[in-house]
Amino acid sequence: MLKRLTGWEWSFAVTTALMALVAIYTSVLTSERQQSLIDSARYNTVFDVTHTASEFLQFEAAVGRFALTPSDAAKDAVQLRLAIVQNRLSILKQGGVALLAARRADLRLTIESLASAIALTVPLVDALDEKNATRVLDLLSPLNQPIVGLIGTANQISVESVDRRRLDLARVYWAGLVLTIILICCGIMLIALLVRRNRNVHHLAHTDHLTGLPNRLMFGEILSEMTSQSEGVARSVLMLLDIDLFKDINDALGHAGGDALLQVLARRLTAILPKPS
Numbered sequence: 001m002l003k004r005l006t007g008w009e010w011s012f013a014v015t016t017a018l019m020a021l022v023a024i025y026t027s028v029l030t031s032e033r034q035q036s037l038i039d040s041a042r043y044n045t046v047f048d049v050t051h052t053a054s055e056f057l058q059f060e061a062a063v064g065r066f067a068l069t070p071s072d073a074a075k076d077a078v079q080l081r082l083a084i085v086q087n088r089l090s091i092l093k094q095g096g097v098a099l100l101a102a103r104r105a106d107l108r109l110t111i112e113s114l115a116s117a118i119a120l121t122v123p124l125v126d127a128l129d130e131k132n133a134t135r136v137l138d139l140l141s142p143l144n145q146p147i148v149g150l151i152g153t154a155n156q157i158s159v160e161s162v163d164r165r166r167l168d169l170a171r172v173y174w175a176g177l178v179l180t181i182i183l184i185c186c187g188i189m190l191i192a193l194l195v196r197r198n199r200n201v202h203h204l205a206h207t208d209h210l211t212g213l214p215n216r217l218m219f220g221e222i223l224s225e226m227t228s229q230s231e232g233v234a235r236s237v238l239m240l241l242d243i244d245l246f247k248d249i250n251d252a253l254g255h256a257g258g259d260a261l262l263q264v265l266a267r268r269l270t271a272i273l274p275k276p277s
Contacts, residue, residue: 015193019186022179045161048097049154052088053147056114059085060140067133075128082118082125089115100157107153110146117143210259211266241269 059081066074092098092111101108117139124132124139206218214222223238243249243265250258 015186015189019183019190022182022186026176026179045097045100045157046154048088048091050151052085052092052114053151055081055084055088056140056143056147060137060144063133063136063140066128067130067137070130070133078125078128078133082121085118089118104153104157107150110150110153113146114143211262213266213270 059078062074062078062081066078089111092101093115097107097111101111120139121136124136128136206214206221208215243261246258246261249261
């Protein structure tokens, strides 16, 4: 059969459980913030989108320069810019931008339109001349406004992300503060319970459970303290009391009657003796 817990044992168990819950919740908060920091370090959505838009505009400008003054150097510049834009598009299709595009239809549509236009320009750039340059510009010019809007969307996302992380940090701060206060309170409760328990143990070890008077262990400690005192102090008095015919009382009234007599006698002695005694 399981032992029934006492009041202080229940208090100790509840305090320990609270401390365990606080520790678990603190671990969860730490894990969430760690994952958020990892995501922030891994993906920089604003940088990726802004850089892609900048490379697109430079690609369009390079095509425009070739259309005005065709040359091998201008053609090489167009091909280089096209390769850079293709690389930037591959980056947009993964990481944080891809995750964001899956939730934002406008962002996803702009990226898909840009990818389609760039795919159409590849054969034209491979056989680049003045006529193909004009065709490339015709494909790119409708994307100018969406690309500028893409930069605005990225900035808006950045502001929202900063606000969200600021709120998360505030939540973690206040949660950490509350948890710290709870831990301090639990620690104080635990210390108080241990002190109370130690007092109870000391009382039980030095007191007779029937009469509530100091027991043999306490008597020995008091006697040792009295005999170890230096000379010149006030003398102490040791008085021995005995109950006549106590065996007859036990035989006539039983042990319960004898115990009752001892309890009455203990109360009367405690009442008439001064407190230090």
